[in-house]
Amino acid sequence: MNILVVGGGGREHAIIKKLKQNPDVQKIYALPGNGGIAADAQCVNIGAKDIDGIVDFAVKNAIDYAVVAPDDPLVLGAVDALESKGIACFGPRANAAIIEGSKAFAKNLMKKYGIPTAKYEVFNDCDSALKYLDTAPVPTVIKADGLALGKGVIIANSKDEAKAAVKSMMQDKAFGKSGDCIVIEEFLTGPEVSVLAFTDGKTVVPMVSSMDHKRALDGDMGLNTGGMGTVAPNPYYTKEVASECMQKIFLPTIKAMNSEGRTFKGCLYFGLMITEDGPKVIEYNCRFGDPETQVVLPLLKTDLLTIMRAVTEGRLDSVNVEFEDAHACCVIMASKGYPSHYEKGFEISIPDELLNKVYVAGAAKDGDRLITNGGRVLGVTEISDTLASAIDKAYADVRKISFENAYYRKDIGKRAICATEGK
Ligand code: AMP
Ligand code: GLY
Numbered sequence: 059m060n061i062l063v064v065g066g067g068g069r070e071h072a073i074i075k076k077l078k079q080n081p082d083v084q085k086i087y088a089l090p091g092n093g094g095i096a097a098d099a100q101c102v103n104i105g106a107k108d109i110d111g112i113v114d115f116a117v118k119n120a121i122d123y124a125v126v127a128p129d130d131p132l133v134l135g136a137v138d139a140l141e142s143k144g145i146a147c148f149g150p151r152a153n154a155a156i157i158e159g160s161k162a163f164a165k166n167l168m169k170k171y172g173i174p175t176a177k178y179e180v181f182n183d184c185d186s187a188l189k190y191l192d193t194a195p196v197p198t199v200i201k202a203d204g205l206a207l208g209k210g211v212i213i214a215n216s217k218d219e220a221k222a223a224v225k226s227m228m229q230d231k232a233f234g235k236s237g238d239c240i241v242i243e244e245f246l247t248g249p250e251v252s253v254l255a256f257t258d259g260k261t262v263v264p265m266v267s268s269m270d271h272k273r274a275l276d277g278d279m280g281l282n283t284g285g286m287g288t289v290a291p292n293p294y295y296t297k298e299v300a301s302e303c304m305q306k307i308f309l310p311t312i313k314a315m316n317s318e319g320r321t322f323k324g325c326l327y328f329g330l331m332i333t334e335d336g337p338k339v340i341e342y343n344c345r346f347g348d349p350e351t352q353v354v355l356p357l358l359k360t361d362l363l364t365i366m367r368a369v370t371e372g373r374l375d376s377v378n379v380e381f382e383d384a385h386a387c388c389v390i391m392a393s394k395g396y397p398s399h400y401e402k403g404f405e406i407s408i409p410d411e412l413l414n415k416v417y418v419a420g421a422a423k424d425g426d427r428l429i430t431n432g433g434r435v436l437g438v439t440e441i442s443d444t445l446a447s448a449i450d451k452a453y454a455d456v457r458k459i460s461f462e463n464a465y466y467r468k469d470i471g472k473r474a475i476c477a478t479e480g481k
Pocket of ligand 2: 270343346349
């Protein structure tokens with residue numbers, strides 16, 4: 059089989075490494091991939107948002123199956139476009155990807171179908187939003203409606219901060235059109251859990267839970283990033299919480315999407331907060347998370363392509379999806395300064411024995427050399443019987459990888475360890 063994977067980050071590298079394990083896979087193309095992914099797939103310089111380019115490439119290269127991983131092409135209709143040429147795909151169509159593409163859509167869906175989430179209001183004009191803030195409690199959460207590279211959420215600790223956030227989104231267009239509409243919502247507290255789930259619109263199969271570390275600095279300080287590391291499973295996601303989530307969130311969401319005529323097929327990401335009133339949805343993503351995928355897929359025992367094709371063909375109930383009974387930890391090595399300004403172009407050195415544990419995100423080829431080319435450069439994942447030893451092993455690996463200006467958090471998994479010890 060010839061497979062095409064759209065995207066070029068650590069998540070896509072993890073997906074490609076897993077797909078390669080299927081003996082029927084002859085060739086994998088990554089569009090655009092990156093310098094590190096080039097070791098596992100043929101990278102083609104077509105951008106993930108170039109829908110016409112992707113379809114044209116797929117048709118000309120006899121692609122049998124396409125996996126569309128990032129949010130942008132999904133929301134832009136890459137799956138619809140590929141399917142119209144008869145190419146089977148993993149990922150939701152645009153009318154279902156809207157669950158991530160519009161926060162107002164997601165919030166209204168949850169309200170209509172009684173799915174637990176923070177209370178909220180949607181605003182299409184700046185004046186009414188500002189007026190509402192006069193009486194809204196603080197902290198308050200301001201969210202741009204559309205995609206904003208994971209930066210469209212501002213937690214404001216005062217009315218002034220909240221008003222400044224609204225103005226930057228709606229008047230100054232900090233996130234372009236994504237901020238034409240905003241959601242203002244109640245601030246919730248509690249541990250966060252990421253649950254990625256396979257679904258074919260009928261059956262929903264949650265994968266092993268995980269915990270992201272979104273802030274740039276140790277102790278959850280500093281700016282929000284795409285994610286600085288992950289562990290799986292997440293200790294806050296107990297059996298009781300899992301069963302409550304299935305009944306009150308996962309199944310109702312799948313049903314709600316069907317009722318709206320927007321059947322979701324692919325990987326649905328539930329960003330959850332375990333509040334005192336039970337689990338609530340913080341966000342939906344229409345795709346695998348990054349870097350959650352880098353801990354979840356290494357723990358997957360079942361063949362990934364088999365599951366994906368069952369999702370596409372609407373027979374997920376026929377596959378027994380199994381995960382290792384183990385712990386995984388992924389530490390992201392970034393360029394110093396990320397998520398703000400950082401330099402690129404430094405040579406990356408990775409010992410050969412670590413290559414199968416490294417997922418490359420922001421790197422390019424310069425002749426034979428691999429050089430840094432992004433904020434999040436790579437992630438290293440280790441699996442072990444205990445969380446503590448997975449963390450120790452991941453950090454031991456990190457110390458063997460080098461590039462100038464490398465930065466990584468030193469406390470990935472620390473909160474999870476405290477939770478396990480009941481602290
Ligand atoms: P999102 O991009 O929607 O995942 O939001 C980014 C981060 O903002 C989340 O991971 C949470 O830590 C935080 N956040 C979002 N919504 C809320 C909320 N209603 N209450 C508290 N924190 C939130
Ligand atoms: N790690 C968060 C995300 O993928 O959106």
